[in-house]
Amino acid sequence: MSLISAALKRINPSQTIAISNKARELKATGRDIIALSAGEPDFETPDNIKEAAIKAIRDGQTRYTAVDGIPELKAAIVAKFKRENGLTYKPSQVTVGTGGKQVLFNALVATLDAGDEVIIPAPYWVSYPDIVQFAGGTPVPVETRLEDNFKLQPAALEAAITPKTKWLIFNSPSNPTGAAYSRAELKALTDVLVKYPHVWILTDDMYEHLVYDDFEFVTPAQVEPALYDRTLTMNGVSKAYCMTGWRIGYAAGPEVLIKAMGTLQSQSTSNPSSIAQWAAVEALNGPQDFIAANNKVFKERRDLVVSMLNQTKGLTCPKPEGAFYVYPSCAGLIGKTTPSGTVIENDEIFASELLEAEGVAVVHGSAFGLGPAFRISYATATKDLEEACLRIQRFCGSLR
Numbered sequence: 001m002s003l004i005s006a007a008l009k010r011i012n013p014s015q016t017i018a019i020s021n022k023a024r025e026l027k028a029t030g031r032d033i034i035a036l037s038a039g040e041p042d043f044e045t046p047d048n049i050k051e052a053a054i055k056a057i058r059d060g061q062t063r064y065t066a067v068d069g070i071p072e073l074k075a076a077i078v079a080k081f082k083r084e085n086g087l088t089y090k091p092s093q094v095t096v097g098t099g100g101k102q103v104l105f106n107a108l109v110a111t112l113d114a115g116d117e118v119i120i121p122a123p124y125w126v127s128y129p130d131i132v133q134f135a136g137g138t139p140v141p142v143e144t145r146l147e148d149n150f151k152l153q154p155a156a157l158e159a160a161i162t163p164k165t166k167w168l169i170f171n172s173p174s175n176p177t178g179a180a181y182s183r184a185e186l187k188a189l190t191d192v193l194v195k196y197p198h199v200w201i202l203t204d205d206m207y208e209h210l211v212y213d214d215f216e217f218v219t220p221a222q223v224e225p226a227l228y229d230r231t232l233t234m235n236g237v238s239k240a241y242c243m244t245g246w247r248i249g250y251a252a253g254p255e256v257l258i259k260a261m262g263t264l265q266s267q268s269t270s271n272p273s274s275i276a277q278w279a280a281v282e283a284l285n286g287p288q289d290f291i292a293a294n295n296k297v298f299k300e301r302r303d304l305v306v307s308m309l310n311q312t313k314g315l316t317c318p319k320p321e322g323a324f325y326v327y328p329s330c331a332g333l334i335g336k337t338t339p340s341g342t343v344i345e346n347d348e349i350f351a352s353e354l355l356e357a358e359g360v361a362v363v364h365g366s367a368f369g370l371g372p373a374f375r376i377s378y379a380t381a382t383k384d385l386e387e388a389c390l391r392i393q394r395f396c397g398s399l400r
């Protein structure tokens with residue numbers, strides 16, 4: 001009898017975490033490594049949020065809370081959805097978990113049966129297909145194209161829908177491409193979804209606030225109110241509020257689903273940290289102006305990286321609307337050879353040779369379900385980014 005369950009055998013450890021760990025290990029051996037692999041802002045959590053957490057400890061907010069969130073945080077989330085997205089929810093339609101990742105996990109595990117299909121536009125955030133598989137469902141990746149700036153097209157969505165489709169996972173701005181859908185682009189997708197009432201929409205709005213050039217963020221239930229009753233709108237404080245370590249994510253949707261997710265959470269982790277919940281109340285209700293200041297820096301870095309990559313032999317890099325990622329294609333380098341004689345057969349070899357030769361850590365596109373490409377996170381100091389891009393230029397230029 002195997003110790004490890006069949007469900008666990010269906011999933012893999014997160015490749016993005018594995019590459020960040022490898023970069024950290026190499027750095028510890030004294031090598032000069034620039035890691036462009038991490039999915040988190042390099043800015044500190046704002047002081048008012050830290051203070052709220054310290055106050056929560058002093059006030060004795062240190063005990064179990066309601067499993068799916070304290071009333072104060074649910075009220076802040078209800079107000080956020082109204083203020084920023086024009087969406088009306090009752091507190092009973094809101095759930096809070098230990099990071100956005102747990103909220104997604106709860107939603108998929110609470111709803112998927114064997115054979116249920118989940119449409120996932122590729123490239124995708126690495127955890128989506130693995131969580132679907134853990135839950136016993138079948139991921140249905142739908143490849144997007146560089147020419148479409150990696151955005152799902154309505155005809156491709158419609159072609160992927162079958163009677164077994166349970167969810168579409170939608171992510172804008174996207175990890176790993178940074179692509180964000182305009183209102184018109186999203187409406188074209190929701191027009192398809194309206195025709196298929198058995199399909200639910202799980203929208204991952206984690207990067208909502210990280211958009212540049214006056215881009216207007218929109219979310220499916222806002223663009224198409226007819227989908228409100230079958231949309232789970234997921235979000236969190238990790239990225240916009242620089243709170244990745246605090247582990248608070250949330251979602252709003254139909255009560256029956258929210259209740260099921262709470263039941264699952266009640267038998268796994270119970271409530272998210274009481275202290276982090278109070279910090280999240282302050283994040284959502286407190287001053288928001290630091291977000292624009294951070295975005296100014298992110299936009300400058302995006303422009304720098306896109307420009308330098310597009311001047312690099314063999315690379316093509318679309319300019320994304322948001323998040324802190326770019327996703328250059330390295331199709332022009334496949335089949336070429338490094339000075340030490342290694343043939344770049346695919347993007348995984350490209351990434352490992354780049355790390356070996358120049359000490360720059362990026363994540364290969366095949367980890368996200370669409371290559372040959374790689375993901376760069378530009379949430380790192382601007383001078384390091386510039387140096388990393390110079391090294392990438394040198395590496396690509398050295399291939400024959």
Ligand SMILES: Cc1ncc(COP(=O)(O)O)c(C=O)c1O
Nearest residue numbers: 039099100101125175206236238
């Ligand atoms: C698209 C996307 N969704 C969800 C998450 C999970 O966020 P959290 O850290 O709150 O679990 C991430 C984190 O990398 C992400 O990139």
